[in-house]
Every structure is written in C-alpha cells, then in structure tokens.
Amino acid sequence: xxxxVTLLVNGEERSLEVEGRTLLVHALRDGLGLxxxxxxxxxxxxxxxxxxxxxxxxxxxTVLAHQAEGRDVTTIExxxxxxxxxxxxxxxxxxxxxxxxxxxxxxxxxAADLLSRGGSPSDEEIRHALRGNLCRCTGYQGIVExxxxxxxxx
Amino acid sequence: xxxxxxxxxxxLDAPEKVTGATRFAADGYVHGLLxxxxxLATEPHARIRGFDTDATLAVPGVVAVLSAADLPxxxxxxxxxxxxxAREEVVFAGQPVALVVxxxxxxxxxGAELLVVDYEPLEAVVDVEAAMEPGAALARTVEDSDDEGGxxxxxxxxxxxxxxxxxxxxxxxxxxxxxxxxxGDVAAAFAASDAVVEATFRTPWVYQAYIEPQVCTxxxxxxxxxxVSTSTQGSFVTRRELARAFDLPLDRVRxxxxxxxxxxxxxxxxxxPLAVGAALALQRPVRLVLTRSEDFAATNPASAQVTHLKxxxxxxxxxxxxxxxxxxxxxxxxGWGVEGATSLLVAGPYxxxxxxxxxxxxxxxxxxxxxxxxxxAPTAAFALESLLDELARELDxxxxxxxxxxxxxxxxVGVSGNPFPTIGAVEVLxxxxxxxxxxxxxxxxxxxxxxxxxxxxxxxxxxxxAVCRVDADGTMTVVTSVxxxxxxxxxxxxxxxxxxxxxxxxxRVVTADTASAPYAGASGGSKVTYTVGPAVIRAAEAxxxxxxxxxxxxxxxAPGDLxxxxxxxxxxxxxxxxxxxxxxxxxxxxFGGRYEPIEGHxxxxxxxxxxSVAAHLSHVxxxxxxxxxxVLRHVIAQDVGRALNPALVEGQMRGGAVQGIxxxxxxxxDHDEDGRLLTGSFLDYAIPTAERVPEIDTLIVEVPxxxxxxxxxxxxxxxxxxxxxxxxxxxxxxxxxxxxxLPMTPPRVWQALRS
Numbered sequence: 001x002x003x004x005v006t007l008l009v010n011g012e013e014r015s016l017e018v019e020g021r022t023l024l025v026h027a028l029r030d031g032l033g034l035x036x037x038x039x040x041x042x043x044x045x046x047x048x049x050x051x052x053x054x055x056x057x058x059x060x061x062t063v064l065a066h067q068a069e070g071r072d073v074t075t076i077e078x079x080x081x082x083x084x085x086x087x088x089x090x091x092x093x094x095x096x097x098x099x100x101x102x103x104x105x106x107x108x109x110x111a112a113d114l115l116s117r118g119g120s121p122s123d124e125e126i127r128h129a130l131r132g133n134l135c136r137c138t139g140y141q142g143i144v145e146x147x148x149x150x151x152x153x154x
Numbered sequence: 155x156x157x158x159x160x161x162x163x164x165x166l167d168a169p170e171k172v173t174g175a176t177r178f179a180a181d182g183y184v185h186g187l188l189x190x191x192x193x194l195a196t197e198p199h200a201r202i203r204g205f206d207t208d209a210t211l212a213v214p215g216v217v218a219v220l221s222a223a224d225l226p227x228x229x230x231x232x233x234x235x236x237x238x239x240a241r242e243e244v245v246f247a248g249q250p251v252a253l254v255v256x257x258x259x260x261x262x263x264x265g266a267e268l269l270v271v272d273y274e275p276l277e278a279v280v281d282v283e284a285a286m287e288p289g290a291a292l293a294r295t296v297e298d299s300d301d302e303g304g305x306x307x308x309x310x311x312x313x314x315x316x317x318x319x320x321x322x323x324x325x326x327x328x329x330x331x332x333x334x335x336x337x338g339d340v341a342a343a344f345a346a347s348d349a350v351v352e353a354t355f356r357t358p359w360v361y362q363a364y365i366e367p368q369v370c371t372x373x374x375x376x377x378x379x380x381x382v383s384t385s386t387q388g389s390f391v392t393r394r395e396l397a398r399a400f401d402l403p404l405d406r407v408r409x410x411x412x413x414x415x416x417x418x419x420x421x422x423x424x425x426x427p428l429a430v431g432a433a434l435a436l437q438r439p440v441r442l443v444l445t446r447s448e449d450f451a452a453t454n455p456a457s458a459q460v461t462h463l464k465x466x467x468x469x470x471x472x473x474x475x476x477x478x479x480x481x482x483x484x485x486x487x488x489g490w491g492v493e494g495a496t497s498l499l500v501a502g503p504y505x506x507x508x509x510x511x512x513x514x515x516x517x518x519x520x521x522x523x524x525x526x527x528x529x530x531a532p533t534a535a536f537a538l539e540s541l542l543d544e545l546a547r548e549l550d551x552x553x554x555x556x557x558x559x560x561x562x563x564x565x566x567v568g569v570s571g572n573p574f575p576t577i578g579a580v581e582v583l584x585x586x587x588x589x590x591x592x593x594x595x596x597x598x599x600x601x602x603x604x605x606x607x608x609x610x611x612x613x614x615x616x617x618x619x620a621v622c623r624v625d626a627d628g629t630m631t632v633v634t635s636v637x638x639x640x641x642x643x644x645x646x647x648x649x650x651x652x653x654x655x656x657x658x659x660x661x662r663v664v665t666a667d668t669a670s671a672p673y674a675g676a677s678g679g680s681k682v683t684y685t686v687g688p689a690v691i692r693a694a695e696a697x698x699x700x701x702x703x704x705x706x707x708x709x710x711x712a713p714g715d716l717x718x719x720x721x722x723x724x725x726x727x728x729x730x731x732x733x734x735x736x737x738x739x740x741x742x743x744x745f746g747g748r749y750e751p752i753e754g755h756x757x758x759x760x761x762x763x764x765x766s767v768a769a770h771l772s773h774v775x776x777x778x779x780x781x782x783x784x785v786l787r788h789v790i791a792q793d794v795g796r797a798l799n800p801a802l803v804e805g806q807m808r809g810g811a812v813q814g815i816x817x818x819x820x821x822x823x824d825h826d827e828d829g830r831l832l833t834g835s836f837l838d839y840a841i842p843t844a845e846r847v848p849e850i851d852t853l854i855v856e857v858p859x860x861x862x863x864x865x866x867x868x869x870x871x872x873x874x875x876x877x878x879x880x881x882x883x884x885x886x887x888x889x890x891x892x893x894x895x896l897p898m899t900p901p902r903v904w905q906a907l908r909s
Binding site for chain 2 (some may be wrong): 101141
C-alpha cells in the first residue's frame with residue numbers, strides 16, 4: 001500500500017506517495033522529476049544514481065525512499081542552488097571530466113563528499129573514492145584532474 | 155581562424171551534463187506512458203511450445219503480454235529488428251521471448267516474473283570450433299525465408315569482403331561466411347625466412363558496457379506518425395530499419411536521437427523494435443528501459459574469436475609472409491560478422507611479401523554479435539603484435555625498429571589489394587620511440603616491464619550534409635542528424651566558426667530528428683568528423699556567401715573585398731569599414747527585409763579513406779605470487795590528422811586505451827557449458843575502475859588527411875586497437891612467459907608462470 005514520505009530535497013520539503021519497496025532513486029526520478037540521478041545498473045555497482053544523504057554520498061538505489069524520511073537529500077540539480085555552477089561542476093567543465101555525461105552526476109556527488117572532508121586529496125585518494133563509480137568513456141583521468149583541481153584550490 | 159582550431163575547449167554539452175539538466179532517453183515525461191519488461195529466454199536453444207499468461211495478467215496494472223505473433227511485424231527475417239521477440243525458435247539464453255506491458259514499471263516487473271514459458275529444449279551449439287565440423291548440430295534450425303535481411307553492416311565501416319573461398323574445406327552449416335585473401339607464394343616465403351613464429355590466440359565475448367542501458371520510448375501521434383525517442387547511434391538507419399520491419403512509409407516514422415549515455419557500437423535498432431511493436435499493438439505510448447542484467451544478457455557484444463597466426467621475417471627484420479585462420483563467433487547474427495574486417499586488419503599497418511588470410515563467421519547459441527569500438531581490430535592486433543614481438547626476440551631486434559622497418563607509407567598496397575592513402579604509421583612509431591619510458595625499459599625492477607604495440611583503423615565513409623543558420627543575434631546554429639557519441643558536436647562548432655569567421659562561443663550545434671534533419675549516416679566507423687565535418691565547412695561557407703552578399707550592399711563594397719573576422723564583416727585593408735554579423739543578420743531576418751537569410755547547406759561524399767594509427771607503451775608489474783597484473787603507466791601516440799580540439803582528442807585516446815586495458819586484463823562474458831551466461835552483471839563482469847588504471851600519457855601526432863576537415867581524421871576507434879597487445883607484450887617480458895588468451899586474469903597468469 002502506498003503511503004507518504006517527506007524528504008528534504010535540495011533544501012525544500014517534498015512529500016510524495018511511495019510503496020514500501022520504492023527505492024530512493026525511483027522516488028527522485030519518477031516522483032519528483034529529478035532525472036539527474038541516473039540508473040545504470042541493478043546491482044549497486046555503477047554509482048550513476050549517487051546522491052548526498054545528510055551530506056554523505058550514497059547510491060540511491062541502495063536506499064529505500066522510506067529510509068530517507070525526514071532526511072536531507074542533495075541531488076545534482078541541487079548542488080548549486082543559486083543557478084551558478086558549483087566549483088566541482090565548473091572544474092569538470094574546464095578539466096574535461098566528462099564525455100557522455102551519464103555517470104557524471106554520480107561522480108560529481110561522490111567528489112563532493114570526498115572534498116567536503118577537507119584537505120587536498122592525492123590522486124590515489126581520489127581514485128580510491130571513485131571505486132564505486134563506473135565511467136566507460138574517459139579512462140578516469142579527466143575526472144581525477146577535475147577533482148584534484150578543486151582540492152588544490154580549496 | 156588560427157586561434158579557433160587546435161585549442162582545448164570544454165565540450166558544448168558540458169554545462170548541462172554537470173548539472174543534471176541533460177534529458178537522456180529514459181528521462182522524458184510522456185502522458186499515458188506504459189512500461190514494458192522483456193521476458194528473456196532461459197534456454198540457449200529451444201522451441202517455444204507456449205505461454206501461460208494467467209498469473210501475469212492477474213497482476214493489477216498489467217495491460218498485456220505480447221509475444222512475437224502480437225507484434226505487427228512485416229516479414230519473417232531472423233535479424234533482431236525483424237524478429238525482436240523469438241517467433242518459435244529460441245537461439246540464445248537471454249533472447250527476448252515476450253513483453254509484459256503495464257501501467258507502472260513495478261507492475262510490469264511483477265508480471266514478467268510470473269510468466270511461464272514452455273520450452274522444448276534443443277541441442278545447444280556453444281563451442282565455436284566444434285560448431286564448424288561437418289555434421290555438427292545447427293545453432294538455428296528454422297531457415298531465414300526473408301530475403302530482405304537487415305543491412306546494419308553498412309553502418310560500421312567499409313571493409314572489403316576478400317575473395318570467395320575455394321570451398322574445398324568441408325564445413326558445417328553453422329559456417330555462415332568464409333573470407334579468403336591470398337597473394338604470393340606463402341609457403342616459399344616462409345621457407346626462405348630466417349625466423350618463423352606461430353600461435354593460436356583466443357579472445358572472449360566482450361561487452362560495450364555503456365553506462366546508460368539501452369532504452370527506447372515509442373508513441374503514435376494522432377496524425378498516425380510513429381515517434382521513436384531513443385538512445386541510438388543513428389536516427390536515419392533506425393528509421394530505415396523500423397520502416398522495413400513494420401512495413402511503414404519512411405515519412406510515418408520520426409526518430410529522435412536523444413543524448414547518448416555511451417554506445418561504442420552497441421546501440422543500433424536493438425530495443426527500438428520492441429518498444430515500437432508494443433506501441434503499435436496497444437496504440438499507447440510504451441517505454442522499454444533495459445535493466446543492466448537484461449542489457450548484459452539480451453544485447454549484442456563483440457564476438458569471441460580464435461586466431462591461428464603464423465608470421466615470418468628475414469634476419470634484418472623485413473617481414474615476409476603472414477598466414478591466418480580466424481574463427482569469429484557470430485552468435486546468432488546471420489546478417490554480418492567481423493571475419494572480413496579481422497582477417498584484413500590482422501596484417502596491421504605493415505608491408506608483407508605474401509599472405510594467406512582466412513576468416514570464418516560461425517553461428518552459435520550465444521548472444522547476437524554486434525559492433526564494439528573497432529570491431530575485429532583489437533583481437534587481430536593482439537595476435538599480430540604478440541608475434542611481432544616474438545620475431546623481434548628471436549632476431550634480437552628492437553621491437554619498435556622491427557615495426558618501423560615494415561610500416562606502410564602512402565601508396566604501399568595493403569592486403570586488401572588497394573594502396574594505403576596518407577597514413578602516419580612511421581610518424582607515430584618514431585614519436586613513441588622518443589618517450590622516456592621506452593629508454594627506461596631495460597632498467598626496471600624485477601617483475602616489471604614495458605611492452606609496445608601498434609594498431610590502426612581504416613575509417614569509414616558515407617555521404618552527409620549539414621545546415622548552418624545565423625540568427626538575428628549573430629549566433630550560428632549548426633543542424634545535423636548526428637548522434638553525438640564522442641564529442642563530435644563540439645568539433646562541428648569550431649569547424650563552423652573557423653569556416654565562417656565567428657568566435658566558437660557563438661556557435662551552437664543541434665541534433666535534429668529525421669523529420670527535419672539533413673541526412674547523415676550513423677555515428678560509427680570513426681567517420682563522423684571526417685564525413686560530416688566537410689559538410690559543415692561547406693554549409694558555413696554557403697552561409698558566409700549570403701552574409702557577404704548582404705554586407706556588400708550595406709557597405710557598398712564588393713563581396714570579394716570583404717572578410718569575416720571574429721563576428722565582424724569588414725573591408726580587407728580598411729577594418730574600420732565594417733558591420734557585425736549580428737547587424738547584417740538582423741537586417742535580413744525581418745518583415746520587409748531585402749536580403750536572403752544567412753543560411754547555408756553543405757554536403758560531402760568522401761571517396762578516399764583516412765586511416766588512423768595509434769601505438770602504445772604499457773608499463774606493467776606482474777605479481778609472481780598471485781598472478782595479478784598492474785598497469786603502472788601507459789603511453790599512447792596517435793596520428794589524428796589535425797586535432798581540432800586537443801582536449802577532446804586526448805579524451806578519445808585515453809578512453810580507448812583504458813577500454814583496451816579492460817580487454818587485456820579484466821573483461822570476459824563467460825558461459826557455462828550449456829550456454830548460459832555466468833558473468834551477466836557488473837558484479838561478475840569487471841570493467842576498469844579508477845583504482846585499477848593508471849594515468850595515460852598522450853602524444854598527438856598530426857599527419858593531415860588531404861580530404862579531412864582542416865586535415866582531421868576519424869580518431870575514435872584506433873586508440874583501442876593496439877592497447878591489449880601492448881599490455882600482453884609487457885606481461886610477456888615481465889613474466890618471462892607469454893599468454894595467448896585474453897583477459898590475462900590472475901589465475902591465467904599464475905598458471906603461465908608455473909608451466
């Protein structure tokens with residue numbers, strides 16, 4: 001039976017009807033139209049659906065919508081709420097951190113979690129943090145360079 | 155112009171992609187949308203006796219269960235477009251046999267799980283070599299009675315088919331195609347050589363692993379037009395295939411190529427017939443988004459291949475003879491295979507005195523073969539470049555020098571019988587030789603080594619056209635039908651800007667649908683920049699003529715005395731007599747205006763190819779205790795003709811090299827002995843992750859293509875070709891023993907170290 005969950009999504013309180021089995025990614029995409037969270041697999045390997053849950057990167061296919069009740073969800077659409085690009089987004093544009101762009105929102109939100117922990121992560125730390133985000137186009141180097149640039153500037 | 159081309163610029167679509175604003179094919183809202191879930195065959199080879207649909211239809215929200223007979227298909231062909239659901243004979247485990255269509259994705263999934271399919275199992279043909287033997291069981295028993303077979307081969311590149319075989323060999327009906335290329339006295343050439351090496355190489359089925367699964371949405375407009383919104387590499391080819399399969403007039407099918415979430419050769423009219431068939435049958439909009447597991451099981455990966463190869467050289471390193479017998483597992487693809495391409499490309503970008511090259515396309519009950527970045531080339535290069543290193547070792551020659559001694563130049567006749575056009579094989583090898591890693595190769599710690607290998611891709615051609623339109627604000631819109639698979643739109647922007655005289659920031663590029671777009675072929679074969687690029691130049695030049703005609707009247711200066719620089723039309727030699735492009739355009743585009751709109755159409759029909767060569771250095775470490783191979787550093791040098799946007803060119807080089815490392819070390823679609831897929835998810839099928847690949851050094855070499863746009867060549871496929879071989883050659887040196895099968899997984903390396 002559907003019932004209501006209330007989430008704080010990109011700073012706004014949003015209520016929607018979900019089934020008990022509804023995953024957070026489906027609630028975001030189908031319930032709220034936030035299609036920046038992409039579905040690339042069904043085994044929680046690819047990371048294309050990564051969002052921030054209370055500031056920490058999670059694969060939104062591993063979280064039930066009900067588990068996010070009352071919690072703070074940031075999607076790629078909400079990373080820079082003022083309409084500007086977030087520094088990480090700007091770095092991905094300038095340092096060629098993407099090609100097809102399907103993995104990109106998840107990669108950027110994983111990077112946001114990593115960089116929020118402070119410091120200037122090494123390439124090894126960046127690559128380790130990205131181990132749950134698959135990219136088939138870039139060979140990862142542009143992604144690593146983008147994240148490194150933000151870390152170095154902070 | 156000089157500061158427009160050759161400058162690293164962000165992709166045009168980057169801002170939308172980093173903000174989640176890009177609408178991929180699964181993202182759009184459609185009123186009244188139904189969701190389809192395919193039911194996949196659990197048997198590799200069987201006859202369908204029937205379906206029990208009662209439980210499925212009892213699920214609330216399920217609208218219909220569709221089998222092949224329910225789809226309004228026109229013909230009886232057995233290609234995947236003509237037969238999107240198995241009619242009576244299942245030919246691989248994973249083949250779609252039914253669609254469950256429901257009001258929600260969840261209901262469709264629940265319904266699909268409850269569908270019962272009654273199979274009568276048939277003998278499965280799983281071993282490709284056994285399948286060739288006379289008397290072997292056949293992988294398909296129902297004959298294809300439809301002569302109007304699919305024609306998807308034409309979109310993947312021009313590789314000549316070789317000579318017809320002498321047919322002296324006794325082979326089973328599973329052998330669908332034999333290709334033979336012979337020239338010179340091969341036996342005599344081997345006998346007269348100083349070193350002869352031979353081996354058998356094996357490569358598995360490999361998956362494209364685009365991160366966006368295959369997806370399509372189809373609906374009927376009230377007018378009766380079928381609209382297909384899809385993740386495809388080619389809108390016009392998809393329109394043609396759908397019109398053929400469902401017997402519709404071309405103008406009743408409108409295909410929209412949505413932004414591609416990766417494709418690499420795999421997205422060609424595979425899921426579209428399922429969504430379209432359901433939409434036509436039910437007269438409702440239908441979306442099919444494959445799950446990743448379905449995408450693994452039901453789509454069209456690269457063929458497994460067995461290559462017997464023998465090559466020889468004289469003591470000075472001159473290559474003499476090459477003999478190959480290459481067995482390509484097509485799975486169920488009766489329409490085309492890579493036996494032609496791989497038996498051509500196995501000769502590499504090298505001169506030979508005599509050759510005997512044979513390719514065999516064999517059907518089995520595994521998948522349906524499809525294209526994957528440089529189809530047939532990485533497997534060929536793995537075999538050839540491994541044996542070239544063996545020759546170098548036997549003759550005590552430097553591996554790069556051996557290749558340089560034999561590298562083709564323009565005019566050399568290849569094994570195709572045709573002369574090579576402009577080709578940068580020598581330049582690429584020379585550039586690679588200068589990289590410091592090559593000099594360091596003899597002073598590495600134990601267990602580490604550097605290997606090298608080269609590879610090339612011949613490129614492809616297809617007529618194409620483009621439109622350039624200048625708006626009243628002075629910006630230009632380039633319109634093509636091209637599905638932007640690799641960043642080509644960003645290339646078109648600088649091409650148009652340079653040809654017209656605008657800053658690149660004032661050019662946008664639109665992919666229009668088949669209802670309105672100028673024609674271009676599918677994105678594949680590394681042909682888009684090479685063929686559509688010249689069309690964009692001509693369209694921009696045609697628009698520029700309109701601009702100059704109008705400006706000439708406004709400025710009272712002859713068009714021939716005007717130039718366009720950075721968005722300003724000005725008199726040559728008197729730059730103060732000028733108008734902006736915006737001023738001219740706004741005078742044309744208004745009621746009562748006196749000038750033709752500033753627009754142009756341009757076309758191209760290339761007739762000479764532009765092959766691209768890439769060569770690699772791979773530095774690996776082999777763990778003797780575990781057999782694990784780590785790539786520590788990797789270098790790629792590639793001839794790209796002209797790097798229109800070096801940042802995007804390097805992206806293609808790095809991405810291709812890393813996919814090649816995947817071929818080398820990680821990737822294989824494994825079946826059990828009965829033909830059921832064992833590695834059908836990203837849990838079981840490993841693609842390179844950020845932690846398991848190194849930085850890739852890129853060396854851009856520019857040997858201009860005479861007919862390329864500003865000299866550019868198609869570059870997307872060449873970077874993957876030689877990469878697996880380079881890793882293999884490095885492993886052979888580091889381990890002291892060679893592996894002849896990909897991927898070089900720890901168990902295989904461990905075994906090789908102990909044998």
